[in-house]
Amino acid sequence: MAVCRTLDISQGGLSLDTPAWFPVGTRLAIALVDPLTGVAIEVEDDKLKLTRLGDFITLGGKFPRLTKKEAKARLKEIKRLLLAL
Numbered sequence: 001m002a003v004c005r006t007l008d009i010s011q012g013g014l015s016l017d018t019p020a021w022f023p024v025g026t027r028l029a030i031a032l033v034d035p036l037t038g039v040a041i042e043v044e045d046d047k048l049k050l051t052r053l054g055d056f057i058t059l060g061g062k063f064p065r066l067t068k069k070e071a072k073a074r075l076k077e078i079k080r081l082l083l084a085l
Contacts, residue, residue: 038052039051041078047063057085
């Protein structure tokens with residue numbers, strides 16, 4: 001898993017073991033990948049993008065939308081959505 005500044009991947013993204021300070025308000029793109037199952041979870045803006053073996057998982061043909069803005073509340077919302085699948 002790696003963390004990088006949004007749209008900055010080509011300029012040597014930062015890995016989790018690299019200490020770095022981000023200015024308040026910096027938007028981060030985070031993707032979690034399980035190489036054993038082929039499942040990936042990515043949050044882009046307010047969209048929760050799920051893939052399994054390269055195929056998108058959608059609800060009614062659309063990506064689930066996140067409504068919470070605070071980080072802890074968003075994580076709970078993501079957990080709730082994943083458990084509902």
